[in-house]
Amino acid sequence: MTATTSPYAELKAPTTARRLLTAPTTGPLAALLLACAFFSLSTDQFLTGGNFSLIVQQVMVVGTLAIGQTLIILTAGIDLSCGAVMAFGSIVIAKMAAEGSVPPLVAIALGLVVCGGFGLLNGLLVQKIPLPPFIVTLGMLNVAFALTHIYSEEQTVTNLPGPLTALGQTFPLGHTDITYGSLVTIALFLLLAYALSSTGWGRHVYALGNSAEAARLNGIRTSRLTIGIYTVAGLLYGIAALLLISRTGVGDPQAGQTDNLDSITAVVLGGTSLFGGRGSVLGTFIGVLIVGVFRNGLQLMGVASIYQTLITGVLVILAVTVDQLSRKKAR
Template identity: 65%
Template sequence: MNAQPNPALAPVAPPSTPATPPARQARWQDVLPPAAILGPSIALLAAVIFFATQSERFLTGQNFSLILQQVMVVGVIAIGQTLIILTAGIDLSCGMAMALGSVVLTKFAVDHGMDPYAAVACGMAVCVLIGYVNGALVTSIKLPPFIVTLGTMNIAFAITQIYSQAQTVTGLPEAMTFFGNTFRIGATSITYGTVLMLGLYLLTWLFLRETAPGRHVYAVGNNPEAARLTGIATSRVLVGVYMVAGLFYGIAALLSVARMGVGDPQGGQTDNLDSITAVVLGGTSLFGGRGSVVGTLIGVLIVGVFRNGLTLMGVPSVYQILVTGILVILAVATDQLTHKKG
């Protein structure tokens, strides 16, 4: 009779240890910024290098601070423009909304003796109202954003001229010019308005990246019907985007007043095109659903660096406009080719 082996005496195999995954090797692609802003980043770096070789005054802290001061108003407007373009829309009324807001908040404080902070709130409310009208017309009547904002641009311009009688508003209270004041870091003077602009970019970046409403903005711009089928209230998102953009235009109005020291009814007439230029140069697609507010900041800096550098070189302003137009066409052409390839 064969003896059966005793299971208890059988050798026990050592427990298998899971294979340790090989250490992930760092790749040079991991160091680069995302593809959407890689091109604008390279363009900005190339522009800085070029102008640094043309003028010894370019690579100074004071000059960089001046560039940020020059672009802070358009930079804040461009944040609102970015949100709208991400939804496949466009806003031509942004500059005139900003001008109307600046006139309202200054006249309420100077002519009507309103508390400066309440007057600022009224000016911003006017800009938000314009944004609401834009969003409501786009969503309820299904009018193209281009046509809607073209109409509200003209309406805002007319109201601004009528209300101000085409006269600048002077004698502003100090509270309204605070963001035009400066503080020093070393030998460089920096305006509080510049800090506010950069802070708004940071908050908007976090909103779009980390919150559900921010992701809804991308979803609506990418495919509104698919977004609706997933339960996203697309109309509410669009109206909200236009209203938030209006709030940014109101903040830009305050920065414009702080920088200029007056309420200027003639201001903002080219800010709509300047903001669109910055957004497009920053890599945000005009087809919606793709882009980044970080890219917009880079686009704003590209425009500012080119204008500042060409000025230091003594190039007439008409050639600055020419260069900006060429950059816009190249950026839009790249976006179009990328969209078709996708």
């Protein structure tokens, strides 16, 4: 008796392959691998453990900001204030700890609360009034920037206690030194990737980004969810502030002035749609690495920093163009 094969079985493999080819992270991952291959052939210094560790160290602050930015962009919002909020949080932590007014761990906790408070306020303004996220966060950018310079009195805070710079310390892994801060950033990516892909909260975030009205009609408390997302993003900016301090060893009022744009760049390069509902934290991690690899590789090749910025801008335009074309094709 001859076994019959269902026609659907023949279609299964092509369908799986097609899903892999059309996944939002496939393009960014291919771009990252091609960039690594190109720079490996262009300079002998690129393909070393020490250099890859350096790349992760260089992007860990922006990467942490980009996690919060991803959450907000998934809801079809945007946060222009993240870099300024991080800078203010870093000054709060550094100045309180350096002056000895509170213990270092309490200073860190207060910095996280301040950054989380900015996120909460952003969420309330976006949801309760409501105001467009672009306008709210643009205004909050200026507020946080001004408060940073007022509170710091335009002075860099130095002589920080050990707990504030602990995440900047390294440990050996084979012949490569790894910072504890890099591990914190990777752990945050894994944690939020799990939360978005495997929890009800994550499914609600995607539903909100696809259609806030449809999500509300399906019983999702969209108001509470939106406020919670902005608050979580603010707490992530506070962690980024601590990572910034641990990397630089000071509280710098000039820090973070372009990190908001860098975080958006990483999110877009990672395949997350600016229209909401499509993307992933894993894609953002790849996007962060793309930015880090390009800047590191071009620097090793002796390319001027202005051309690094130019190339990054071209990559962003290409990524958004691909997103637009894929949306039109899906319709």
